[in-house]
Amino acid sequence: MKSTTESFGKNARDALADRRLQRSLPVIHEFRRDHERATGALPGYAELKRIGRQIREHSLANVATLLTEFEQTAEAAGARVHWAADAEEARRHVLDICAARDARRVVKAKSMVTEEVGLRAALQEAGYRVWETDIGEYVLQLADEPPGHVVAPALHKGLDEIDELFATAHGTASEGGRSAEQLVEEGSGVLREQHAAADVGITGANFLVAETGSVVLLTNEGNADLATSLPRCHIVVATLEKVVRGLEDASLLWRLLSRAAGQEVTTFTSVLTGPGERGESGGPEAMHIVLVDNGRSDLLGGEFHDALRCVRCGACMDHCPIYESIGGQAYGWVYPGPIGAVVTPGLTNLEESADLPQASTLCGVCEEVCPVDIPLPSMLQKWRRRAVEELPQPARSTWALALWRYFASRPKLYRLATSVVARLLYLLSFGRGTLRRLPLLSGWTASRDLPAPEGQTFQRAWRRRG
Amino acid sequence: MSGQTDRVIPGVALFATCLVDLFRPSVGFAAARLLERAGFTVHVPPQACCGQPAFNSGDEERARDVARAFVDTFSRYEYVVTPSGSCASMIRFDMPRLFDGASGPAALRALEVAEKTWELTAFLVESGGAEIIDAENRATVTYHDGCSGLRKLSIREQPRELLRAVRGLTLVEYEGAAQCCGFGGTFCVKFPELSTEMCHKRCAQIAESAADELIGGEMGCLMNLSGAMARQGQPIGARHVAEVLAGMTDTPALGRGKGSV
Amino acid sequence: MAAARLKVASSRDTILRNAQARVAHLRGQASPSQEERRAVLSALTSGLPSDRTAHFVERARASDAAVSRLSSVSEVPAALADLISGAAEPTVCVPDAGALRDLPWAEAGVRTARAPSSRHDDASAIEAAAGVAESGSLVISAASHDTPQAMLLSGQTVVVLFESAIATTFEDALRAVRSRGLRSRVVFLTGPSRTGDIASRLVIPAQGPRRIHILVVEEDGS
Numbered sequence: 001m002k003s004t005t006e007s008f009g010k011n012a013r014d015a016l017a018d019r020r021l022q023r024s025l026p027v028i029h030e031f032r033r034d035h036e037r038a039t040g041a042l043p044g045y046a047e048l049k050r051i052g053r054q055i056r057e058h059s060l061a062n063v064a065t066l067l068t069e070f071e072q073t074a075e076a077a078g079a080r081v082h083w084a085a086d087a088e089e090a091r092r093h094v095l096d097i098c099a100a101r102d103a104r105r106v107v108k109a110k111s112m113v114t115e116e117v118g119l120r121a122a123l124q125e126a127g128y129r130v131w132e133t134d135i136g137e138y139v140l141q142l143a144d145e146p147p148g149h150v151v152a153p154a155l156h157k158g159l160d161e162i163d164e165l166f167a168t169a170h171g172t173a174s175e176g177g178r179s180a181e182q183l184v185e186e187g188s189g190v191l192r193e194q195h196a197a198a199d200v201g202i203t204g205a206n207f208l209v210a211e212t213g214s215v216v217l218l219t220n221e222g223n224a225d226l227a228t229s230l231p232r233c234h235i236v237v238a239t240l241e242k243v244v245r246g247l248e249d250a251s252l253l254w255r256l257l258s259r260a261a262g263q264e265v266t267t268f269t270s271v272l273t274g275p276g277e278r279g280e281s282g283g284p285e286a287m288h289i290v291l292v293d294n295g296r297s298d299l300l301g302g303e304f305h306d307a308l309r310c311v312r313c314g315a316c317m318d319h320c321p322i323y324e325s326i327g328g329q330a331y332g333w334v335y336p337g338p339i340g341a342v343v344t345p346g347l348t349n350l351e352e353s354a355d356l357p358q359a360s361t362l363c364g365v366c367e368e369v370c371p372v373d374i375p376l377p378s379m380l381q382k383w384r385r386r387a388v389e390e391l392p393q394p395a396r397s398t399w400a401l402a403l404w405r406y407f408a409s410r411p412k413l414y415r416l417a418t419s420v421v422a423r424l425l426y427l428l429s430f431g432r433g434t435l436r437r438l439p440l441l442s443g444w445t446a447s448r449d450l451p452a453p454e455g456q457t458f459q460r461a462w463r464r465r466g
Numbered sequence: 467m468s469g470q471t472d473r474v475i476p477g478v479a480l481f482a483t484c485l486v487d488l489f490r491p492s493v494g495f496a497a498a499r500l501l502e503r504a505g506f507t508v509h510v511p512p513q514a515c516c517g518q519p520a521f522n523s524g525d526e527e528r529a530r531d532v533a534r535a536f537v538d539t540f541s542r543y544e545y546v547v548t549p550s551g552s553c554a555s556m557i558r559f560d561m562p563r564l565f566d567g568a569s570g571p572a573a574l575r576a577l578e579v580a581e582k583t584w585e586l587t588a589f590l591v592e593s594g595g596a597e598i599i600d601a602e603n604r605a606t607v608t609y610h611d612g613c614s615g616l617r618k619l620s621i622r623e624q625p626r627e628l629l630r631a632v633r634g635l636t637l638v639e640y641e642g643a644a645q646c647c648g649f650g651g652t653f654c655v656k657f658p659e660l661s662t663e664m665c666h667k668r669c670a671q672i673a674e675s676a677a678d679e680l681i682g683g684e685m686g687c688l689m690n691l692s693g694a695m696a697r698q699g700q701p702i703g704a705r706h707v708a709e710v711l712a713g714m715t716d717t718p719a720l721g722r723g724k725g726s727v
Numbered sequence: 728m729a730a731a732r733l734k735v736a737s738s739r740d741t742i743l744r745n746a747q748a749r750v751a752h753l754r755g756q757a758s759p760s761q762e763e764r765r766a767v768l769s770a771l772t773s774g775l776p777s778d779r780t781a782h783f784v785e786r787a788r789a790s791d792a793a794v795s796r797l798s799s800v801s802e803v804p805a806a807l808a809d810l811i812s813g814a815a816e817p818t819v820c821v822p823d824a825g826a827l828r829d830l831p832w833a834e835a836g837v838r839t840a841r842a843p844s845s846r847h848d849d850a851s852a853i854e855a856a857a858g859v860a861e862s863g864s865l866v867i868s869a870a871s872h873d874t875p876q877a878m879l880l881s882g883q884t885v886v887v888l889f890e891s892a893i894a895t896t897f898e899d900a901l902r903a904v905r906s907r908g909l910r911s912r913v914v915f916l917t918g919p920s921r922t923g924d925i926a927s928r929l930v931i932p933a934q935g936p937r938r939i940h941i942l943v944v945e946e947d948g949s
Binding site: 360388 | 484526528660694697
């Protein structure tokens with residue numbers, strides 16, 4: 001997927017000025033309430049969280065062994081496993097499979113990794129008719145936009161916008177004002193026809209089970225099950241770190257994922273092992289599983305290893321005050337919010353995404369709500385350190401920090417210097433008690449008064465008091 | 467440092483923090499008074515900063531230089547107390563990590579200092595509690611939790627418990643109390659629009675509460691929130707919790723300029 | 728093609744070798760023990776009432792499924808006839824080769840078909856391999872795609888669940904299902920389909936199943 005992480009600052013300002021977006025974003029307060037209800041109100045969440053983390057740690061520590069096992073069991077169940085080192089190879093596997101089957105029409109359920117590797121665009125370029133079948137993703141396909149959230153991709157789209165998009169795409173004569181129910185009904189009808197007509201159904205995976213070769217999918221709409229039950233071929237695109245040892249690991253994790261995402265249990269938890277048998281009315285005869293690395297194996301074992309524990313529940317973004325202010329698209333790549341700010345520099349490159357780890361107050365709410373305890377703030381901190389080590393820094397902040405270091409590492413000199421500064425700022429305030437404008441601090445004073453120092457520093461006043 | 471002895475100086479070394487030192491000396495005096503009431507001798511050695519600005523910017527080398535000066539100064543005292551949750555957690559958790567893998571006196575001292583550093587209200591609750599509070603205040607106030615204090619040091623009940631001992635004071639909770647105000651150290655000048663957006667959300671929530679004054683334990687948050695409220699013309703001033711607990715509210719509240727109380 | 732296959736093989740080996748080398752120092756990481764797992768499961772089910780069926784029914788209803796209780800499987804055709812009465816020439820899709828197919832549907836005046844239909848008036852009748860009391864989920868276990876298709880496409884999905892097949896937890900249900908050999912499709916279905924994707928409003932149904940009616944049958948299925 002094309003990245004706009006480099007212009008994060010501008011993206012964020014645009015998002016703040018986007019009135020439609022700002023009208024939609026407060027809905028994440030409801031996500032927070034759902035999270036609280038699904039985690040706090042039900043018994044056993046703390047225990048579930050502890051064991052879930054342990055399972056994820058174990059899976060990552062044994063990822064190569066588990067993937068090898070998964071390959072064997074999945075193939076024994078009749079699936080075919082493909083390995084993709086990068087996005088290009090992942091796209092090529094899918095294109096080859098589609099070409100070999102003489103496919104024309106492809107339906108695709110929601111999957112973050114397919115966004116990451118730019119699969120839809122590649123298929124369309126190759127001449128396939130591709131339909132996103134998750135209703136939110138379908139809306140975004142019509143609007144030609146990337147997802148803004150890992151669980152609720154179109155949360156930034158208002159009812160009126162969706163009404164317009166559907167009316168145009170479906171040729172329905174809407175005068176606006178249709179309800180969510182009416183829109184879902186219309187969208188589902190259109191998508192059901194596409195499911196029935198498709199040659200290939202593509203899904204992601206929430207978990208890959210090494211012991212049985214199963215792919216586990218957690219969904220609500222029914223589209224992923226349609227995509228794996230109607231077309232003749234099912235392609236799974238999944239990233240390496242989704243593998244777990246056994247079904248009994250998966251079942252603990254699916255509870256945890258679902259609850260952290262704000263729902264006690266998803267409507268569908270589908271455990272798919274092999275392509276299945278074609279019965280009276282067709283369905284898949286082939287199942288292909290494309291295992292995508294795309295930078296993940298390089299993160300294993302290093303400073304950002306723990307971020308691979310992520311189960312993509314979205315809780316960190318739902319609770320993040322930055323995400324709350326600008327939504328997901330401003331982050332500029334596939335994964336928004338705190339987890340996005342941690343994995344994007346690792347999976348793309350730090351130079352272009354250096355703003356993401358900076359755009360945080362390190363308030364820590366993300367770590368608090370993370371179901372697998374990913375230390376997100378300290379990882380953001382680690383990216384900041386790497387940026388200082390590896391990237392050229394703006395001259396102004398380098399000078400400011402150098403000057404600050406000079407004085408701050410010499411307490412007595414610092415005491416003297418700050419008492420001069422305090423005096424100076426006091427004089428600049430003309431006795432009004434506040435400063436409304438300050439040359440080097442316009443970022444502050446554009447929207448906030450600065451209290452003026454009281455004339456002398458605490459240290460000086462304390463010494464004087466004797 | 468030359469002339470340093472191994473003997474621990476009894477009492478509390480007050481680390482005022484750079485924001486209090488420069489902008490709000492009254493908080494330092496209030497903290498000192500509270501600590502004295504709790505029975506401690508208070509020392510204010512020459513001091514600068516805990517290193518947070520550099521550390522949070524990823525500049526660990528410069529942060530380490532500043533931290534080295536800090537531990538040189540403060541390792542001699544029995545306790546280190548600071549009226550800030552974010553500085554306390556910097557000293558407790560991050561400062562020793564700056565010397566990870568290093569040996570030598572600074573690394574050892576960083577660990578020692580980390581173990582004896584306390585955030586002010588947590589220290590007061592541990593060493594006397596509500597009994598040392600002798601103050602009266604007729605205001606209706608609301609409390610803003612600083613993020614580091616709240617999430618890294620679990621400081622939530624301590625300031626509230628102490629505030630409830632202030633005679634005449636009404637404490638009401640506001641909806642955004644536990645949510646970030648958008649200060650974030652250098653964040654507020656690196657991303658001023660984002661910072662302002664977060665800050666304005668909190669200001670609106672504070673305005674919805676019945677409070678006529680905002681109290682907090684973190685100067686950065688208080689300067690941020692009161693500076694925005696002042697700019698918006700909201701008549702709500704802000705004070706550090708130490709001033710209220712010590713009964714030292716002669717200085718005008720933050721955001722209320724001169725003359726208003 | 729030969730070159731492509733070579734590349735495929737080499738990506739596999741590169742990925743695995745890289746992953747293996749990078750996590751080599753973490754190999755001691757233990758998987759949770761059986762005791763730890765049991766402790767979590769008992770915490771998860773701690774508040775559960777002893778009447779498993781009653782709890783299942785309550786949870787299933789909370790997931791927006793309708794539930795009726797029957798004493799014998801022979802009552803299923805009549806119950807279904809009731810559910811679809813009022814519809815215009817309804818057909819019931821019965822995909823299973825098992826117990827449901829052999830019921831006296833005609834006697835109850837119900838027309839059956841093997842292929843699913845997506846007419847809103849039509850229904851499907853499928854048998855759940857298990858139920859999960861913890862969550863009110865049905866476990867649909869099938870080797871062929873007929874059952875999932877019937878479940879997804881029908882106007883109304885009627886699921887027959889024998890009371891004896893109600894397990895307490897997902898794990899218990901999985902064990903029961905696996906004891907008969909893991910089928911290609913094992914779907915834990917909790918209520919009708921739903922979406923929050925349109926302006927974050929919860930809409931039921933989404934794409935399918937549209938409605939779920941569970942018939943809990945007291946008598947043993949065998």
